[in-house]
Amino acid sequence: MPDGAGCGATAPTPTSTGRWSTATSTASGAVLPVPVETVAETADAASTDLVDARSELTELLAPLSPRERSIVVWRYYLDASEQDVARALGVSAGTVKSTASRALARLRSAHTTSTRESR
Numbered sequence: 001m002p003d004g005a006g007c008g009a010t011a012p013t014p015t016s017t018g019r020w021s022t023a024t025s026t027a028s029g030a031v032l033p034v035p036v037e038t039v040a041e042t043a044d045a046a047s048t049d050l051v052d053a054r055s056e057l058t059e060l061l062a063p064l065s066p067r068e069r070s071i072v073v074w075r076y077y078l079d080a081s082e083q084d085v086a087r088a089l090g091v092s093a094g095t096v097k098s099t100a101s102r103a104l105a106r107l108r109s110a111h112t113t114s115t116r117e118s119r
Contacts, residue, residue, distance in 0.1 A: 068103035
């Protein structure tokens with residue numbers, strides 16, 4: 001797992017509305033979701049850029065299933081190894097590899113289609 005996992009480390013999790021929030025692990029290993037509404041937003045440029053980037057990322061990952069999104073985020077955004085992702089999600093490393101491959105193919109296809117439509 002990524003360094004610090006289980007010791008107050010955070011990992012993105014989908015909320016019931018499909019929006020991503022940060023979950024915090026307690027010392028006992030329980031994961032506590034942080035509601036998106038409780039995140040304080042300020043009007044400075046840095047936070048606006050962060051919100052824009054987050055919105056863009058959410059939009060780009062929208063065509064994926066929750067499982068595919070989780071694997072892509074863990075594997076490529078959080079830079080976790082296949083074994084770490086497999087352990088964290090309770091699946092085999094082969095499932096991580098195949099799901100990531102299919103998810104990336106879907107993202108490429110969705111990007112190619114949207115690029116052609118915008119021309």
